[in-house]
Amino acid sequence: MKKLLKAILFFIGFLIFASLILYILGFGYIFKAVNTTYLTGHKTAFIDDHPYFDNHVIQNSENIQEWAFAEAYNQTEATSTLDSLHNELETAAFLIIKKDSIWFEKYYNGYNEKSKTNSFSMAKSLVTALMFKAIQDGHLENINQPVGDFFPQFDKELTIGDLASMSSGLNWNENYYNPFASTARAYFDENIREQILELEVIEKPGKEFKYLSGNTQLLGMVLEKATGKSLSNYLSESFWKPLGMNDDALWQLDSEASGMEKAYCCISSNARNFAKFGKLFINNGTWNGKQLLDSAYIAKASIPRFKTTPYYGYGFWLSDHLDKEIFYMRGVLGQYVIIVPEDDLVIVRLGRKLIRSTNGDKHYKDFYMYIDEAYKMLDDAS
16 A cells, blocks of 8 residues: 555656646646647647637628528539548538539538638638738738848848748748647747747748748738737738628637737638638639739739749649649648639638548648539539
8 A cells, every 4th residue: 555655656746747847848838738639538629629728809890791692502412422521521511602602501510600610720821811911001011021120030031921932941840749849839838929939040031832830920920010900900800891701700819918819820710701711812802892902912822932832822722633723721620711713613611630641742632522522513513
Protein backbone atom coordinates (compact mmCIF):
# COMPACT_ATOMS: atom_id res chain seq x y z
CA MET A 1 0.00 0.00 0.00
CA LYS A 2 2.85 2.39 0.87
CA LYS A 3 4.55 1.58 -2.43
CA LEU A 4 1.36 2.34 -4.34
CA LEU A 5 0.94 5.63 -2.47
CA LYS A 6 4.55 6.56 -3.24
CA ALA A 7 4.02 5.73 -6.89
CA ILE A 8 0.89 7.89 -7.05
CA LEU A 9 2.62 10.78 -5.32
CA PHE A 10 5.61 10.43 -7.64
CA PHE A 11 3.32 10.47 -10.67
CA ILE A 12 1.48 13.55 -9.39
CA GLY A 13 4.77 15.25 -8.69
CA PHE A 14 6.02 14.41 -12.15
CA LEU A 15 2.87 15.91 -13.75
CA ILE A 16 3.26 19.09 -11.72
CA PHE A 17 6.94 19.34 -12.66
CA ALA A 18 6.23 18.65 -16.35
CA SER A 19 3.43 21.21 -16.35
CA LEU A 20 5.72 23.80 -14.81
CA ILE A 21 8.38 23.15 -17.43
CA LEU A 22 5.83 23.48 -20.26
CA TYR A 23 4.62 26.81 -18.90
CA ILE A 24 8.17 28.10 -18.46
CA LEU A 25 9.05 27.11 -22.04
CA GLY A 26 5.94 28.82 -23.41
CA PHE A 27 3.93 25.68 -24.15
CA GLY A 28 1.18 26.19 -21.60
CA TYR A 29 -1.36 26.38 -24.42
CA ILE A 30 -1.06 22.58 -24.77
CA PHE A 31 -3.31 22.18 -21.75
CA LYS A 32 -6.02 24.22 -23.45
CA ALA A 33 -5.53 22.13 -26.58
CA VAL A 34 -6.03 18.90 -24.64
CA ASN A 35 -9.06 20.30 -22.84
CA THR A 36 -10.63 21.58 -26.07
CA THR A 37 -10.00 18.51 -28.22
CA TYR A 38 -9.28 15.21 -26.47
CA LEU A 39 -11.44 15.91 -23.45
CA THR A 40 -14.38 16.70 -25.75
CA GLY A 41 -13.96 13.51 -27.76
CA HIS A 42 -11.93 14.93 -30.67
CA LYS A 43 -8.38 14.40 -31.90
CA THR A 44 -7.90 17.85 -33.39
CA ALA A 45 -9.75 21.12 -34.00
CA PHE A 46 -13.34 20.53 -35.07
CA ILE A 47 -16.06 22.38 -36.94
CA ASP A 48 -18.17 23.17 -33.86
CA ASP A 49 -15.38 24.43 -31.61
CA HIS A 50 -16.24 28.15 -31.52
CA PRO A 51 -17.90 27.96 -28.06
CA TYR A 52 -14.51 26.99 -26.59
CA PHE A 53 -12.92 30.28 -27.66
CA ASP A 54 -13.56 33.99 -27.38
CA ASN A 55 -15.08 35.45 -30.54
CA HIS A 56 -15.76 38.74 -32.25
CA VAL A 57 -19.14 39.13 -33.94
CA ILE A 58 -19.23 39.81 -37.67
CA GLN A 59 -22.46 41.77 -37.81
CA ASN A 60 -24.96 41.32 -40.59
CA SER A 61 -27.29 43.94 -42.02
CA GLU A 62 -30.94 44.49 -41.20
CA ASN A 63 -31.43 44.14 -44.96
CA ILE A 64 -31.12 40.37 -45.32
CA GLN A 65 -30.90 39.26 -48.94
CA GLU A 66 -32.27 35.75 -49.14
CA TRP A 67 -31.10 33.43 -51.87
CA ALA A 68 -33.50 32.78 -54.72
CA PHE A 69 -34.40 29.16 -55.41
CA ALA A 70 -34.10 27.74 -58.89
CA GLU A 71 -37.25 26.49 -60.55
CA ALA A 72 -35.68 23.02 -60.42
CA TYR A 73 -34.60 23.41 -56.77
CA ASN A 74 -33.79 19.99 -55.28
CA GLN A 75 -35.60 18.20 -58.09
CA THR A 76 -32.47 16.23 -58.94
CA GLU A 77 -31.27 13.69 -56.37
CA ALA A 78 -27.66 13.51 -55.31
CA THR A 79 -25.79 10.72 -57.06
CA SER A 80 -25.20 7.54 -55.08
CA THR A 81 -21.48 8.29 -55.09
CA LEU A 82 -22.10 11.74 -53.65
CA ASP A 83 -24.42 10.40 -50.95
CA SER A 84 -21.83 7.79 -49.98
CA LEU A 85 -19.15 10.47 -49.87
CA HIS A 86 -21.25 12.67 -47.60
CA ASN A 87 -21.86 9.75 -45.28
CA GLU A 88 -18.20 8.72 -45.17
CA LEU A 89 -16.84 12.23 -44.65
CA GLU A 90 -19.57 13.43 -42.28
CA THR A 91 -20.76 16.32 -44.39
CA ALA A 92 -22.68 19.14 -42.75
CA ALA A 93 -23.86 21.02 -45.85
CA PHE A 94 -23.70 20.70 -49.63
CA LEU A 95 -24.97 23.42 -51.99
CA ILE A 96 -24.92 23.95 -55.72
CA ILE A 97 -25.54 27.55 -56.83
CA LYS A 98 -26.41 27.86 -60.50
CA LYS A 99 -26.50 31.41 -61.85
CA ASP A 100 -28.28 33.46 -59.16
CA SER A 101 -30.18 30.67 -57.41
CA ILE A 102 -29.76 27.67 -55.17
CA TRP A 103 -30.19 24.67 -57.46
CA PHE A 104 -29.43 21.94 -54.90
CA GLU A 105 -29.20 22.10 -51.11
CA LYS A 106 -28.93 19.39 -48.51
CA TYR A 107 -27.86 19.21 -44.88
CA TYR A 108 -26.62 16.22 -42.92
CA ASN A 109 -25.86 15.02 -39.40
CA GLY A 110 -28.29 17.39 -37.72
CA TYR A 111 -27.04 20.58 -39.40
CA ASN A 112 -29.29 23.07 -41.19
CA GLU A 113 -29.14 26.30 -43.20
CA LYS A 114 -28.39 28.38 -40.09
CA SER A 115 -25.82 26.09 -38.44
CA LYS A 116 -22.50 27.79 -37.75
CA THR A 117 -19.43 25.72 -38.56
CA ASN A 118 -15.75 26.60 -38.77
CA SER A 119 -14.42 27.90 -42.08
CA PHE A 120 -10.87 26.97 -41.12
CA SER A 121 -8.52 28.18 -43.90
CA MET A 122 -11.30 29.43 -46.17
CA ALA A 123 -10.76 32.54 -44.05
CA LYS A 124 -7.44 33.06 -45.83
CA SER A 125 -9.32 33.85 -49.04
CA LEU A 126 -11.51 36.37 -47.21
CA VAL A 127 -8.53 38.07 -45.57
CA THR A 128 -6.93 38.37 -49.01
CA ALA A 129 -10.18 39.90 -50.30
CA LEU A 130 -10.00 42.35 -47.38
CA MET A 131 -6.43 43.22 -48.39
CA PHE A 132 -7.60 44.12 -51.90
CA LYS A 133 -10.54 46.03 -50.41
CA ALA A 134 -8.15 47.99 -48.18
CA ILE A 135 -6.13 48.92 -51.26
CA GLN A 136 -9.33 49.99 -52.98
CA ASP A 137 -10.32 52.04 -49.92
CA GLY A 138 -6.93 53.75 -49.78
CA HIS A 139 -5.77 52.17 -46.52
CA LEU A 140 -2.99 50.32 -48.34
CA GLU A 141 -0.94 51.45 -51.35
CA ASN A 142 -0.76 48.28 -53.45
CA ILE A 143 0.31 44.65 -53.14
CA ASN A 144 3.96 45.73 -53.25
CA GLN A 145 3.72 47.78 -50.07
CA PRO A 146 6.32 46.58 -47.56
CA VAL A 147 5.12 44.90 -44.39
CA GLY A 148 7.85 46.96 -42.72
CA ASP A 149 5.71 50.08 -43.15
CA PHE A 150 3.57 48.65 -40.33
CA PHE A 151 6.02 46.36 -38.53
CA PRO A 152 9.55 47.71 -39.06
CA GLN A 153 11.23 44.61 -37.62
CA PHE A 154 10.46 42.67 -40.80
CA ASP A 155 12.71 42.48 -43.85
CA LYS A 156 12.05 45.52 -46.07
CA GLU A 157 11.71 43.23 -49.10
CA LEU A 158 8.69 41.44 -47.59
CA THR A 159 5.47 42.79 -49.11
CA ILE A 160 1.80 42.30 -48.32
CA GLY A 161 1.47 40.58 -51.69
CA ASP A 162 4.07 38.05 -50.58
CA LEU A 163 1.92 37.27 -47.56
CA ALA A 164 -1.23 36.84 -49.65
CA SER A 165 0.53 34.62 -52.22
CA MET A 166 2.27 32.46 -49.61
CA SER A 167 5.81 33.48 -50.53
CA SER A 168 7.05 35.30 -47.43
CA GLY A 169 10.10 33.23 -46.50
CA LEU A 170 9.07 33.36 -42.82
CA ASN A 171 10.24 30.72 -40.36
CA TRP A 172 6.76 29.40 -39.52
CA ASN A 173 6.31 25.68 -38.83
CA GLU A 174 3.02 24.63 -40.49
CA ASN A 175 3.01 21.07 -39.10
CA TYR A 176 -0.56 20.37 -37.91
CA TYR A 177 0.32 17.25 -35.92
CA ASN A 178 3.16 18.63 -33.80
CA PRO A 179 1.78 20.25 -30.62
CA PHE A 180 4.94 22.34 -30.37
CA ALA A 181 4.70 23.71 -33.92
CA SER A 182 3.60 27.22 -34.87
CA THR A 183 0.07 26.32 -35.98
CA ALA A 184 -0.91 24.57 -32.74
CA ARG A 185 0.40 27.47 -30.70
CA ALA A 186 -1.50 29.97 -32.86
CA TYR A 187 -4.73 28.02 -32.46
CA PHE A 188 -4.65 27.60 -28.68
CA ASP A 189 -2.34 30.27 -27.24
CA GLU A 190 -3.65 33.60 -25.95
CA ASN A 191 -1.42 36.17 -27.68
CA ILE A 192 -1.02 35.53 -31.37
CA ARG A 193 0.43 38.97 -32.06
CA GLU A 194 3.38 38.18 -29.82
CA GLN A 195 3.94 34.90 -31.64
CA ILE A 196 3.84 36.53 -35.08
CA LEU A 197 6.22 39.31 -34.12
CA GLU A 198 8.78 36.69 -33.09
CA LEU A 199 8.98 35.44 -36.68
CA GLU A 200 11.89 36.17 -38.98
CA VAL A 201 12.35 36.14 -42.74
CA ILE A 202 14.82 33.33 -43.39
CA GLU A 203 14.37 32.94 -47.17
CA LYS A 204 14.13 35.61 -49.86
CA PRO A 205 10.52 36.84 -50.06
CA GLY A 206 8.50 36.76 -53.26
CA LYS A 207 10.43 33.94 -54.91
CA GLU A 208 8.46 30.76 -54.32
CA PHE A 209 5.25 29.40 -52.85
CA LYS A 210 5.26 27.89 -49.37
CA TYR A 211 1.94 27.55 -47.59
CA LEU A 212 2.21 29.10 -44.12
CA SER A 213 -0.72 30.14 -41.97
CA GLY A 214 1.52 32.72 -40.33
CA ASN A 215 1.51 34.68 -43.59
CA THR A 216 -2.21 35.34 -43.37
CA GLN A 217 -2.02 36.09 -39.67
CA LEU A 218 0.61 38.76 -40.27
CA LEU A 219 -1.48 40.10 -43.15
CA GLY A 220 -4.43 40.34 -40.79
CA MET A 221 -2.32 42.34 -38.35
CA VAL A 222 -1.28 44.68 -41.17
CA LEU A 223 -4.96 45.17 -42.07
CA GLU A 224 -5.80 45.89 -38.45
CA LYS A 225 -3.16 48.63 -38.33
CA ALA A 226 -3.89 50.04 -41.78
CA THR A 227 -7.65 50.33 -41.32
CA GLY A 228 -7.72 51.08 -37.60
CA LYS A 229 -10.47 48.46 -37.30
CA SER A 230 -10.74 44.89 -36.16
CA LEU A 231 -10.86 42.33 -38.93
CA SER A 232 -14.40 41.42 -37.88
CA ASN A 233 -15.62 45.01 -38.21
CA TYR A 234 -13.86 45.52 -41.52
CA LEU A 235 -15.27 42.27 -42.92
CA SER A 236 -18.73 43.26 -41.69
CA GLU A 237 -18.77 46.69 -43.32
CA SER A 238 -16.92 45.61 -46.49
CA PHE A 239 -18.77 42.42 -47.36
CA TRP A 240 -21.02 40.88 -44.72
CA LYS A 241 -23.55 43.70 -44.61
CA PRO A 242 -23.45 44.62 -48.33
CA LEU A 243 -23.99 40.96 -49.26
CA GLY A 244 -27.05 40.84 -47.01
CA MET A 245 -25.91 37.80 -45.04
CA ASN A 246 -28.69 35.95 -43.28
CA ASP A 247 -27.17 36.25 -39.80
CA ASP A 248 -24.16 37.33 -37.78
CA ALA A 249 -21.01 35.24 -37.92
CA LEU A 250 -18.27 34.67 -35.34
CA TRP A 251 -14.53 35.03 -35.76
CA GLN A 252 -12.41 33.23 -33.20
CA LEU A 253 -9.92 35.26 -31.16
CA ASP A 254 -6.69 34.31 -29.50
CA SER A 255 -8.24 35.68 -26.28
CA GLU A 256 -10.62 38.37 -25.13
CA ALA A 257 -7.73 40.29 -23.58
CA SER A 258 -5.70 40.35 -26.79
CA GLY A 259 -8.70 40.59 -29.11
CA MET A 260 -6.89 39.47 -32.25
CA GLU A 261 -8.80 37.37 -34.75
CA LYS A 262 -7.21 34.16 -35.97
CA ALA A 263 -6.87 35.65 -39.43
CA TYR A 264 -5.70 32.40 -40.99
CA CYS A 265 -8.85 30.51 -39.99
CA CYS A 266 -11.96 30.19 -37.92
CA ILE A 267 -14.93 32.16 -39.19
CA SER A 268 -18.05 30.37 -38.00
CA SER A 269 -20.96 30.75 -40.38
CA ASN A 270 -23.16 28.70 -42.70
CA ALA A 271 -23.14 27.43 -46.27
CA ARG A 272 -25.58 30.00 -47.65
CA ASN A 273 -23.43 32.84 -46.38
CA PHE A 274 -20.14 31.37 -47.59
CA ALA A 275 -21.76 30.76 -51.00
CA LYS A 276 -22.32 34.50 -51.42
CA PHE A 277 -18.59 35.06 -51.60
CA GLY A 278 -18.38 32.54 -54.41
CA LYS A 279 -21.13 34.41 -56.26
CA LEU A 280 -19.48 37.78 -55.58
CA PHE A 281 -16.23 36.53 -57.12
CA ILE A 282 -18.05 35.09 -60.15
CA ASN A 283 -19.70 38.49 -60.55
CA ASN A 284 -16.23 40.09 -60.66
CA GLY A 285 -16.86 41.92 -57.40
CA THR A 286 -20.31 43.28 -58.28
CA TRP A 287 -23.34 42.75 -56.05
CA ASN A 288 -26.76 44.18 -56.81
CA GLY A 289 -25.23 46.62 -59.25
CA LYS A 290 -22.61 47.90 -56.80
CA GLN A 291 -18.89 47.25 -57.23
CA LEU A 292 -17.87 45.96 -53.80
CA LEU A 293 -14.46 44.81 -55.02
CA ASP A 294 -12.56 45.88 -58.10
CA SER A 295 -12.69 43.17 -60.77
CA ALA A 296 -8.95 43.59 -61.36
CA TYR A 297 -8.29 42.28 -57.86
CA ILE A 298 -10.33 39.15 -58.44
CA ALA A 299 -8.53 38.58 -61.72
CA LYS A 300 -5.22 38.95 -59.90
CA ALA A 301 -6.22 36.58 -57.11
CA SER A 302 -7.44 33.83 -59.44
CA ILE A 303 -4.30 33.31 -61.56
CA PRO A 304 -0.99 31.77 -60.41
CA ARG A 305 1.70 34.09 -59.16
CA PHE A 306 4.43 31.53 -59.86
CA LYS A 307 4.65 29.28 -62.94
CA THR A 308 6.18 26.53 -60.82
CA THR A 309 3.10 26.41 -58.56
CA PRO A 310 0.07 26.87 -60.84
CA TYR A 311 -2.29 25.67 -58.11
CA TYR A 312 -2.24 28.90 -56.03
CA GLY A 313 -2.80 32.58 -56.73
CA TYR A 314 -3.40 35.27 -54.11
CA GLY A 315 -5.41 33.65 -51.31
CA PHE A 316 -7.12 31.12 -53.59
CA TRP A 317 -6.40 27.59 -54.76
CA LEU A 318 -6.53 27.12 -58.55
CA SER A 319 -7.41 24.12 -60.69
CA ASP A 320 -8.06 23.23 -64.34
CA HIS A 321 -10.14 20.15 -63.55
CA LEU A 322 -12.45 19.16 -66.44
CA ASP A 323 -10.52 21.73 -68.52
CA LYS A 324 -12.29 24.52 -66.64
CA GLU A 325 -10.72 27.51 -64.92
CA ILE A 326 -11.60 26.93 -61.29
CA PHE A 327 -10.57 28.84 -58.19
CA TYR A 328 -11.66 28.00 -54.71
CA MET A 329 -11.53 28.54 -50.97
CA ARG A 330 -10.41 25.58 -48.86
CA GLY A 331 -10.42 24.56 -45.20
CA VAL A 332 -8.47 21.82 -43.50
CA LEU A 333 -11.39 19.44 -42.90
CA GLY A 334 -12.84 19.65 -46.39
CA GLN A 335 -14.47 23.07 -46.33
CA TYR A 336 -14.88 24.31 -49.90
CA VAL A 337 -16.33 27.19 -51.87
CA ILE A 338 -15.61 26.10 -55.45
CA ILE A 339 -16.03 28.73 -58.15
CA VAL A 340 -16.45 27.87 -61.84
CA PRO A 341 -16.97 31.21 -63.63
CA GLU A 342 -17.54 29.84 -67.16
CA ASP A 343 -20.59 27.87 -65.97
CA ASP A 344 -21.73 30.46 -63.39
CA LEU A 345 -21.48 27.71 -60.80
CA VAL A 346 -20.63 27.69 -57.10
CA ILE A 347 -20.30 24.47 -55.10
CA VAL A 348 -20.16 24.68 -51.31
CA ARG A 349 -19.29 21.80 -49.03
CA LEU A 350 -18.86 21.97 -45.25
CA GLY A 351 -18.10 19.02 -43.02
CA ARG A 352 -15.85 17.11 -40.66
CA LYS A 353 -13.53 15.07 -42.88
CA LEU A 354 -11.81 15.03 -46.26
CA ILE A 355 -9.81 12.64 -48.43
CA ARG A 356 -6.23 13.78 -48.85
CA SER A 357 -4.24 13.09 -51.99
CA THR A 358 -1.67 10.32 -51.88
CA ASN A 359 0.19 11.17 -55.08
CA GLY A 360 1.48 14.62 -54.21
CA ASP A 361 -1.44 16.39 -55.88
CA LYS A 362 -2.06 19.72 -54.17
CA HIS A 363 -5.81 19.29 -54.65
CA TYR A 364 -7.53 16.74 -52.44
CA LYS A 365 -9.36 13.72 -53.82
CA ASP A 366 -12.75 14.77 -52.45
CA PHE A 367 -12.42 18.17 -54.16
CA TYR A 368 -12.47 16.46 -57.56
CA MET A 369 -15.31 14.18 -56.50
CA TYR A 370 -17.59 17.02 -55.42
CA ILE A 371 -17.11 18.70 -58.80
CA ASP A 372 -17.56 15.51 -60.82
CA GLU A 373 -20.73 14.48 -59.01
CA ALA A 374 -22.23 17.98 -59.17
CA TYR A 375 -21.78 17.99 -62.95
CA LYS A 376 -23.32 14.53 -63.20
CA MET A 377 -26.36 15.86 -61.38
CA LEU A 378 -26.55 18.87 -63.68
CA ASP A 379 -26.20 16.63 -66.74
CA ASP A 380 -28.97 14.33 -65.45
CA ALA A 381 -31.27 17.33 -65.13
CA SER A 382 -30.67 18.63 -68.64
